[in-house]
Amino acid sequence: MWDYTDQVMEHFQNPQNQGSITEQEQGTKVVTGEVGSIACGDALRLHLKIDEDTQTITDAKFQTFGCASAIASSSALTQLLKGKKVDDAMQLTNRQIADYLGGLPEEKMHCSVMGQEALEAAIYSYKGIPLETHEEDEGGLICSCFGVSDSRIKRIIRENDLVTAEEVTNYVKAGGGCGSCLADIDDIIAEIEQERANGVVVAPTSQVVTPETTPVNTVKPLTNLQKITKIQQVLEEQIKPVLAEDGGDVELFDVEGDIVKVILKGSCNGCASSTETLKFAIEATLKEAVLPTLVVQSVQI
Numbered sequence: 532m533w534d535y536t537d538q539v540m541e542h543f544q545n546p547q548n549q550g551s552i553t554e555q556e557q558g559t560k561v562v563t564g565e566v567g568s569i570a571c572g573d574a575l576r577l578h579l580k581i582d583e584d585t586q587t588i589t590d591a592k593f594q595t596f597g598c599a600s601a602i603a604s605s606s607a608l609t610q611l612l613k614g615k616k617v618d619d620a621m622q623l624t625n626r627q628i629a630d631y632l633g634g635l636p637e638e639k640m641h642c643s644v645m646g647q648e649a650l651e652a653a654i655y656s657y658k659g660i661p662l663e664t665h666e667e668d669e670g671g672l673i674c675s676c677f678g679v680s681d682s683r684i685k686r687i688i689r690e691n692d693l694v695t696a697e698e699v700t701n702y703v704k705a706g707g708g709c710g711s712c713l714a715d716i717d718d719i720i721a722e723i724e725q726e727r728a729n730g731v732v733v734a735p736t737s738q739v740v741t742p743e744t745t746p747v748n749t750v751k752p753l754t755n756l757q758k759i760t761k762i763q764q765v766l767e768e769q770i771k772p773v774l775a776e777d778g779g780d781v782e783l784f785d786v787e788g789d790i791v792k793v794i795l796k797g798s799c800n801g802c803a804s805s806t807e808t809l810k811f812a813i814e815a816t817l818k819e820a821v822l823p824t825l826v827v828q829s830v831q832i
């Protein structure tokens with residue numbers, strides 16, 4: 532179980548500004564920024580309403596698929612954005628999102644990065660600037676498991692003063708799958724350290740996040756019936772609706788101890804990303820919402 536701060540738990544349990552913005556009054560413009568993928572375990576759609584006269588964000592809402600820290604980061608992001616001028620909003624960093632929550636566990640910093648990238652996508656859309664996709668930008672793809680490019684890794688290293696491949700994994704997930712890109716990530720870190728040593732790049736000074744040290748244990752012992760009921764509820768309410776957006780589906784087959792057996796259906800069945808969907812979308816959500824010791828397996832019938 533992660534050591535979340537009280538602020539993270541509050542924003543997870545009572546998220547602010549969840550939903551979408553459908554009304555666009557005269558003089559305002561509604562834009563959306565979307566990042567992540569369900570296959571990678573987290574996806575965020577950020578909606579902004581901007582007053583075109585004053586260039587001010589008058590409303591911000593989010594739709595997020597992911598863990599507690601992804602929801603809390605999205606909620607924090609929308610709170611930080613309301614009332615901000617567009618140009619000021621563009622300066623918001625992932626570190627400020629994490630700081631607003633009193634810090635995130637290092638392994639969950641990618642949730643704050645996702646928020647900052649969704650904001651960037653939304654503002655680029657507002658300004659009519661094509662957003663470079665991470666798969667297509669000039670540096671080329673480094674981590675094929677999570678679709679993370681060379682330039683995205685460099686940017687996150689520079690913006691957050693990262694020095695190890697493990698930190699890079701925590702911030703953008705690169706290296707957290709098969710691990711075959713870890714050597715390349717080490718090379719990128721070495722290259723940036725050399726740049727720093729030569730004075731070529733001055734990394735931005737970031738506030739140090741002090742992780743909350745008081746463990747927050749929200750898991751109560753569950754009976755087997757409670758566990759199965761809760762798993763079924765989370766599948767129905769949180770996971771199935773999101774998979775359905777891509778034509779996929781999942782059904783609970785059985786629960787043996789902490790092993791949750793599911794049947795992948797629709798486009799999820801036989802999909803090249805089904806392992807990621809299983810591990811990062813279904814298993815991660817059940818771990819967060821039901822029990823951190825759960826392991827999800829796919830069965831064929």
Ligand code: FES
Pocket residue numbers: 673674675676677705706707708709710711712713
């Ligand atoms: S290629 Fe990066 S973890 Fe597999």
